[in-house]
Structure formats: C-alpha cells, structure tokens
Amino acid sequence: MNAKRPLVAVLTGAGISTDSGIPDYRGPQGLWQRDPAAQDLVTIGPYLADPDVRRRSWRMRQEVGAVGAEPNAGHLALVELERSGVPMRVLTQNVDGLHRRSGLPERKVLELHGTAQRVQCVRCRVRSDMDEALTRVAAGEDDPACRACGGILRPCTVMFGEALDATVLGTAASVARACEVFVAVGTLLQVHPAAGLAELAVQNGARLIIVNAEPTPYDPLADELIREPISAALPALVRRIVAGDLTAGAA
Structure with a gap:
C-alpha cells in the first residue's frame, strides 16, 4: 500500500508574477x-x-497589464505539482488570476484578496x-x-481598509492547520491576516519553506530558505516534493 502523501499548502505573493510582467508592490x-x-x-x-x-x-x-499577462514557469510548476497527485492547495494573495489561467482546478485555488x-x-x-x-x-x-x-x-x-472574506479566510486557515508542508513563494509575509497563515502552519507541525529574494519576518521559523529566482527555484522545489525528498535544503 502506498504511503499517504502529505498535504502541501502554497502561499503565493506578488513575486511569483513578476516574470509575467506584473510588478510587485513592496x-x-x-x-x-x-x-x-x-x-x-x-x-x-x-x-x-x-x-x-x-x-x-x-x-x-x-x-x-494584469489582464493580458500569461502564467510563467512558477505558476506552471504548481500545475505540475497538482497533476502529480500530491494533495495541494494554493492560497494566493495575488489578484491577477494567473493561477486559474495556468490550469489549476478552481477548487485548488483560494484567492485571499479577490x-x-x-x-x-x-x-x-x-x-x-x-x-x-x-x-x-x-x-x-x-x-x-x-x-x-x-x-x-x-x-x-479586497482593498486596503477592507476585511478579507471570512469564509475564504476560514478555509485558508483550515488548510494551514492541516498541511504538512507550507511553502511561501514571492511574498514578504507582511500583509495580515494572510501572512499569519505561515505561523499557523508551523504551530500545527508543518515544515515551512520560504522562497523569496528578500528576508521576511518569518525566516526564523523556516526549515528552509530559498533565495534563487522563483521561475527556476519553484520548479526545482516541486520536483523534490513530488519525489518525496525535502531533506536537502538550501539556506
């Protein structure tokens, strides 16, 4: 009998979309x-x-130009992860729709900010x-x-000055509590409550991997920090997750 595969939660921020021509914010x-x-x-x-x-x-x-932007290698890597059969959910702070356009099933994507x-x-x-x-x-x-x-x-x-949809946020929190691997990609983890999902995952025993060029407040909690460009780093990380090998980390 095959071993149960871990649930992987992926929180994405603006950094995953910069290679699609969409500038980040912070x-x-x-x-x-x-x-x-x-x-x-x-x-x-x-x-x-x-x-x-x-x-x-x-x-x-x-x-x-977000309407005409196309998914890049980072987005497509997450499609490969989903198609591999690894249980996964994408929790995105982005509003560009590129995860859905990349081919991820709608039920696998939570757009936290609309x-x-x-x-x-x-x-x-x-x-x-x-x-x-x-x-x-x-x-x-x-x-x-x-x-x-x-x-x-x-x-x-969801604009500044507005609250996140309570149902969407509640579902995201449930995913964070249940996952065994939490990957934060292209986010400085500064916008709450979305950023707090990383800590919630760690508190419930998840391995935290942060893929981001700049330091984040949650780096001390991370099991692995990856500073390489996302379009190269995320496909490599996905291959490791699919292979069941997260033992060799990057610092």
Whole structure:
C-alpha cells in the first residue's frame, strides 16, 4: 500500500508574477517604493471619495497589464505539482488570476484578496469583466461608471481598509492547520491576516519553506530558505516534493 502523501499548502505573493510582467508592490523596485502615494489607488476610502484617485487607478490598471499577462514557469510548476497527485492547495494573495489561467482546478485555488479580473458596481453590485471596463478607459472614459445604474465601478478585490472574506479566510486557515508542508513563494509575509497563515502552519507541525529574494519576518521559523529566482527555484522545489525528498535544503 502506498504511503499517504502529505498535504502541501502554497502561499503565493506578488513575486511569483513578476516574470509575467506584473510588478510587485513592496520589493526594492516595487510600486509602493517607487510611488508611495500609489497605495491610495487601492485603498477603499480614497477610491470611493475622490474621482481623481479613481482615474489614476484606472490608468494604473492599464499600465500594469494584469489582464493580458500569461502564467510563467512558477505558476506552471504548481500545475505540475497538482497533476502529480500530491494533495495541494494554493492560497494566493495575488489578484491577477494567473493561477486559474495556468490550469489549476478552481477548487485548488483560494484567492485571499479577490480578483482583478472582474469589476463590481458599489451601488447595484452588478459584476462584469475587467477587460470590458479597460476597453472603455482606452476609448476615453477615464472613470467608467456602471452601465446598469451609473454607480462607481471597483475591482472585485479586497482593498486596503477592507476585511478579507471570512469564509475564504476560514478555509485558508483550515488548510494551514492541516498541511504538512507550507511553502511561501514571492511574498514578504507582511500583509495580515494572510501572512499569519505561515505561523499557523508551523504551530500545527508543518515544515515551512520560504522562497523569496528578500528576508521576511518569518525566516526564523523556516526549515528552509530559498533565495534563487522563483521561475527556476519553484520548479526545482516541486520536483523534490513530488519525489518525496525535502531533506536537502538550501539556506
């Protein structure tokens, strides 16, 4: 009889998507470092109150180009992990939709901060595609309103100043408690409550592996720290997990 394979939880942050052309936020060259005022563009209070903030937000979405981005080797490595038969779940802080686009089954991905692939009216709650809204922006509407009621459109993401969906967060916490391997990829582990999932996993006996170029507050808890570029490091790590060999670590 085959031995039971361990549940692997993978928490991904912006760093996994930089090779897809999507800039990160808090890294040395991140958006917030280059323009600290840009954080207002994804903060719910200023976004709803100030039309200029919304106009700048729409321009940022055009420039970032997340809608047209394609999965990279890091995303595809996680597809290989899932197809290998290893029990796994991806808990992502990203809103770019690249894990779903890469081919991971929907049930294997928890988007902790929502998705930027859809927009929602704050008044009537009608949802539509982000690319449709961006087409309107490109045609000259600098702050496109809801076609149904004229209300403000916003991305279907959790903005600063908003709480995570309690059901999604509860499911993620259950995965963190149950997993035997917790991999944090491309995240500085600074945004809570998502970052606390790493500690929750360790408290429940999981092996913690951090794949990130920069130090994180949870490095002292890690069994293994990997500093190599994610598009190379994650496929190599996945091969080790599939082979059942996590004994040879990188420091």
